[in-house]
Amino acid sequence: MTNTDQSAYTLYYWTACQQFWGRAIGVVLTLDEAGADYTIREPKDAPTGEGEALFAHFRYPAITLPNGMTIGQTPAILQILGQTFGLAGQTEAEQFDCQQTVLDINDIFSDALSGKLADKPERATQWFELLSHKLKDHRFLINDAPTVGDFHAVFATEWVHRKYRTDAYNDFPALARWWQDICAHPSVHKMKNSGIAMLP
Ligand SMILES: N[C@@H](CCC(=O)N[C@@H](CS)C(=O)NCC(=O)O)C(=O)O
Incomplete structure (x- = not known):
């Protein structure tokens, strides 16, 4: 994990995972396993553009990807990261x-x-x-x-x-x-x- 705003991935979760990992457990483990460059921030720091507002931006985790998209729903995030990093099965x-x-x-x-x-x-x-x-x-x-x-x-x-x-x-x-x-x-x-x- 890094603490710069230049990270490839920015994860948003309650307390920025300073007090508990909660529903971010699988996402953080996946990013760590992959050796990805990521930052964890609080939900209040999540992007609030039109697109982001449309995906019910009140439940977390959400993650901003290197392509700039911000995605919610833990299983969807895991699927994307798993595919990206080869951590979702080989065959x-x-x-x-x-x-x-x-x-x-x-x-x-x-x-x-x-x-x-x-x-x-x-x-x-x-x-x-x-x-x-x-x-x-x-x-x-x-x-x-x-x-x-x-x-x-x-x-x-x-x-x-x-x-x-x-x-x-x-x-x-x-x-x-x-x-x-x-x-x-x-x-x-x-x-x-x-x-x-x-x-x-
Ligand atoms: N289906 C969503 C649910 C996310 C969710 O409910 N997150 C909780 C924290 S673990 C939350 O942000 N709750 C705040 C709220 O519902 O207002 C997912 O799997 O990511």
């Missing part, structure tokens, strides 16, 4: 899988946040079985290296632990192994030891 099949996986993960996050996982543990089991299946033949969710799917899953898992169960993956050995591996991955290890809270 066509992996890339398609990665697109679905990011949205699956987003649903798991929503179910955790809304209390649906706690209300219906069988739903949690279905999700965790699906993720375990994705891990059947490789170390991370799409292949043997982390992708935007894994980085977004760090965010979702933090919410699963907070709103459902801290031992949620204990009955799912592949998922428990994945969590250990992704937490030991350098960009994730750095974030989790940053002194900044993962969630608000």
Whole structure:
């Protein structure tokens, strides 16, 4: 990360990620993994031109890309960055899988946040079985290296632990192994030891 306004990417998120990483977790991990040149600023600093106002510029993260466009919606941002940096699968099949996986993960996050996982543990089991299946033949969710799917899953898992169960993956050995591996991955290890809270 740099602190100049000349960065190729400018991410806008609450507190400029000085107090918590929150929904920016996957985006920041992706930028770090790629070694991208980026700055994080507060939402009040986001562009307010006509185009930006049209995409409901009150929910963040949003990111200004090197081409000058400012984009919102976390899964869309992850998709763009993943494609740009080769962190969204290598083969066509992996890339398609990665697109679905990011949205699956987003649903798991929503179910955790809304209390649906706690209300219906069988739903949690279905999700965790699906993720375990994705891990059947490789170390991370799409292949043997982390992708935007894994980085977004760090965010979702933090919410699963907070709103459902801290031992949620204990009955799912592949998922428990994945969590250990992704937490030991350098960009994730750095974030989790940053002194900044993962969630608000
Ligand atoms: N669908 C959007 C939702 C973004 C969102 O709700 N962000 C929250 C912070 S994590 C926010 O900015 N909330 C402020 C508000 O809703 O006014 C995404 O996935 O990025």
